[in-house]
Amino acid sequence: MVNESGTRRELGTLASFDGTDIVWRRIGAGDPVVMVHGSGGGLHSWQPVAERLADRYAVWLPARRGYEPSGPGHSPKTFADEVGDLKALIERIGRPVHLAGMSYGATVALHAAVAGLPVRSLLLWEPPLFAVGEQLAPVLDEFRDLSAKGERGRAGLLLAEKVARIPAALLEAMGASEPAAHESDEPDDSAGWSLDLESLIAEPADVERWSAVTAPTLLMRGADTWQPMPETLDRLAAALPHVTDVPFPGQMHFAPSVAPDAVAAEIARFLSVTD
Structure with missing residues (x-):
């Protein structure tokens, strides 16, 4: 069209x-x-x-x-x-x-x-x-646990700190250092993130x-x-x-x-x- x-x-x-x-x-x-x-x-x-x-x-x-x-x-x-x-x-x-x-x-x-x-x-x-390798396996486990509990703010902060490695000062400046409640209409991308982490865990450096x-x-x-x-x-x-x-x-x-x-x-x- x-x-x-x-x-x-x-x-x-x-x-x-x-x-x-x-x-x-x-x-x-x-x-x-x-x-x-x-x-x-x-x-x-x-x-x-x-x-x-x-x-x-x-x-x-x-x-x-x-x-x-x-x-x-x-x-x-x-x-x-x-x-x-x-x-x-x-x-x-x-x-x-x-x-x-x-x-x-x-x-x-x-x-x-x-x-x-x-x-x-x-x-x-x-x-x-x-951001690759077996060191991400515990991150995936914790992320899945937080996501299953509906703690999406904490799950997102975990990814920012442990996968993206965003410095604490920058997270604070972005207002992301404290997990915030998500709006109900925001898409839940936890399934995609979990699959991406699986790929990254198996990836060589x-x-x-x-x-x-x-x-x-x-x-x-x-x-x-x-x-x-x-x-x-x-x-x-x-x-x-x-x-x-x-x-x-x-x-x-x-x-x-x-x-x-x-x-x-x-x-x-x-x-x-x-x-």
């Missing part, structure tokens, strides 16, 4: 390799750009950036398995499952794509690239490659393996994002053979949401050169 502004929009569902329903939204027309959301996200996560690219590209926004309205899939989940879902979507699109990923979604994009999916370029926003990525890569980062993200991204930039490393002054991990104009402009600039 075409909305009042003339932008083409479509919402659809496809069955992935194991039958899991993956819901996607498409905005605009042109060369396809698939944008993969991070943990705690959904169809809305890349929307502000996608709207600013839709005059030049067909932007595809899938909801990853575990995140409504897509299906839950099986447990434990792995990054191979995420790659299988992207493979099904790219087959639905019918041509190679530019692949963007935000946070956890950027790690999914890296996996898709080395798995041989038809990816013309990678557009990565701060993949959290430090070998950043150098991403040297196998052959696609041109735009690595985006907030210049003010907290450690250990900057150190990890430095190592990733050194490993990637065809990388353009772009910091965003005055921004942190949340820039795709709070500064979509700047992020969309950088993506458009990179794609204009890559094309």
Whole structure:
């Protein structure tokens, strides 16, 4: 369908390799750009950036398995499952794509690239490659326990401290250091977070393996994002053979949401050169 502004929009569902329903939204027309959301996200996560690219590209926004309205899939989940879902979507699109990923979604994009999916370029926003390994297993157990008790504020704070490793001073400045009650109409993303943690627990901490990525890569980062993200991204930039490393002054991990104009402009600039 075409909305009042003339932008083409479509919402659809496809069955992935194991039958899991993956819901996607498409905005605009042109060369396809698939944008993969991070943990705690959904169809809305890349929307502000996608709207600013839709005059030049067909932007595809899938909801990853575990995140409504897509299906839950099986447990434990792995990054191979995420790659299988992207493979099904790219087959639905019918041509190679530019692949963007935000946070956890950027790690999914890296996996898709080395798995041989038809990816013309990678557009990565701060993949959290430090948040992996068996040390997250107790975090998953505690998160599930808090979620089962309905203590979503405490569960969210646990993720911020133990997975994202947001410094205490920043959490206090954000007003997140004390768990707050959630509004009843807020979506419950605990199922998706649990599945993402399963994948992260099984993930090795070998950043150098991403040297196998052959696609041109735009690595985006907030210049003010907290450690250990900057150190990890430095190592990733050194490993990637065809990388353009772009910091965003005055921004942190949340820039795709709070500064979509700047992020969309950088993506458009990179794609204009890559094309």
